[in-house]
Structures are given as C-alpha cells and as structure tokens.
Amino acid sequence: MEKERRSTVGERSRRAILDAALECFTRLGWTATTIEDIRKGSGASVGSVYHHFGAKEGIAVALYIDCLRQHQEALRARLERELDAEGFVREVVIHHIVWCRTNPQAARFLIQMRRDESVAAAEPEIQEATGDFVREMYERLKAFVKEGQLLKLPSSAYLPLLLGPAQELLRYWASGKGELKAGIEKVLADAAWRSLRPEPPAGGRHDAR
Template sequence: MKKESRGAVGERSRRAILDAALDCFTRLGWAATTIEDIREVSGASVGSVYHHFGAKEGIAVALYLDCLRQHQDTLKLQLEKATDAESFVRAVVIHTITWSRANPDAARYLIRMRREDAVAAAEPELQEATGGFLLEGINRLKAYARDGQLLKLPSSAYLPLLQGPAQELLRHWAGGRMELKPGIEKVLADAAWRCLRPEPTGRREP
C-alpha cells in the first residue's frame, strides 16, 4: 500500500479541523467553543491545531474563507452555463438560496460571522479572496447592459438589486425567524430580473 505523503496527511488534518470547527461553532456558538472542543471532534492533536491555524481566531477566518470559496466555486459553475443576462441574473439568485438550503451550517456561519471581530479583522484577506470574483461579475453585468440586455445603472446599484432581497431573506433565516420555503428562490429570481431587465422597446411614458 502506497504511503500517504506528508502534504496529504497535513491537508487531511487541516480539513478535519475545519469540519470540526464548523460543527462546534454551529452547536456551541463561536464564543463558547474552545480549542479543546475542536481538537476532540477532529481527532487532531493540540499541536496540529495550532500549527495549521494558531489561535481560535485563525480557525474562524480560515473556515470563513473555506465556506466562501465553496459558495463561489459552485456559483462559478452555474454562471458558466449562463448564456444571456436573464440566465445570469437568475443563476445568481437561485444559487444563493439553493446553496444555503443544501449547506445550512456553512451558510449560517458566513452570515453570522461576517461582523464578528475575528473575521472583520481579516478584511484585507477577505477582500483579496472575493475581489476578483465580484469584479468579474460586475464587469459581466456591465457588458450585458452595454448590449442592451440589462438596464444601464451605476455599477454600485447592480449587486443590491440583484442580491439584496435574497441576502435579507437569508439573514432572517439564519436568525431562525424565517424558513426557506420551496420555490422562494424562483420568486426572488423573478423579482431581480424585473428590476434589472431593460425597458420594453417602444414603451411610452404616461
């Protein structure tokens, strides 16, 4: 049997710690979770935990980035299939809801931890991780607008109109105040498209 490389062992250990951290933060809460809780669930040694992440704050940031990348990577796959502005808009909104429904612990973690000091302190790292992805999306929306497939708006207006209602719904859901009922993603996708689609040709002002 081929011996596992040192790098593979390290990555497996790192993955186990992140998975354990998400489990502990979900069950116990961020503030109440200890390194020992994470170590016990992951099966890793204390030395391994500190080697990979340092203190609990390091785990929090690494887990946040990991969940964010999972969301972005799967969204990219959906956006690659989009052939026009409408399918792009709908893909963003629908994926935001369906991914959260399929990955509730990760989605709630992203929502709840965004303004925690541990994550907020790593803002430059978060900007580096998301900046390129967001810029690519904005550029694609602007290109659709130039082609007449979307309303021509200031760049800063696209994301609030596109994702604002879905993000608000998810905040209530993460706080336990609302359910993600079947079909709600289509309702919000329809609403986003109505906000962003171009005015019908020949429309007259009353």
C-alpha cells in the same frame, strides 16, 4: 515523495479541523467553542491546530474563506452555462438561496460571522482570497450592460438589486425565525430580473415570465 505525503497528511488534518470547527460553532456557538472542542472533534493535536491556524480567530477566518469559496465555485460552474443577462441574474439569486438551503451550517456561519470582529479584521485577506470571483461577476455584468441586456446603473447598485431581498430573507432564516420554503428562490429571482432588465422601447413592453 515524502514531502508530498506530508503535504497530503497536512491538508487532511487542516480539512478535519475546519469541518470540526463548523460543527462546533453550529452546535455550541462561536463564543462558547474552545480550541479543545475543535481539537477533540477533529482528532488533531493541539500543536497541529495552532500550526495550521493559530488562535480560534484564525480558524474562524479560514473557515469563512473556505465556505465562501465553496459557494462561489458552485456558482461559477452554474454561471458558465448562462449566456444571457436574464439567465445570469436568475441563476445568481436561485443559487444563493438553494446553496444555503442545501448547506445550512456553512450558510449560517457565513451570515452570522460576517460582522464579527475576527472576520471583519481579516477583510483584506478575505478579499484577496475571493476577489477574483467578484471581479469576474462585475465584468460579466458590465458586458451585459454594454450589449443592452441590463439596465445601466452605478456599479454599486447591482449587488443590492441582485441579492438584497434574498440576503435579507437569509438573515431572517439564519436567526431561526423563518424557513426557506421551496419556490421562494424563483419569486426573488423574478423580482431581481424585473429590477435589472433594460427599459422596453417606447410603446413596447416586456413579456411576463
């Protein structure tokens, strides 16, 4: 019982530190934020911060993985309801944009930190923590291709066609140069599906949607 209590307290402390870190990184910027800023925001002790994460870079990597998992788990739940390729493709794009609009701090952190040295150095750790979801995505895409529901392409082409335009829009938005207007997710979902739907039979045509 005591061990379980300590585990619960430890997880609450860890969660408070991550939440405070996201707030500090958003308000002050990654470079300017200090461990003391995060400690004050979380109410944790310096020892607790270092126990859970080590240096500030460790907090950044843990927060990156946490935000990415939140995004993935929400998408996984939505994709479980999509049984065909068109619904799958559209839902991936729509979720990506809507989740970022709904969770702007986490979304901006993911986008802005993706190429930061601290996150890039932890790429193996990030892949280990989130790789199952990516593999699930590709397995479903492969199944749709096999069933003739998706255009057959090199595996490396699917992600750029699915999310390339959306990701470019989100990078622009994350830099503070634009906004995510309502309805833009449907426009980009339509474009993604047009690029990935199978070729119509000779003499046939796709119905516009």
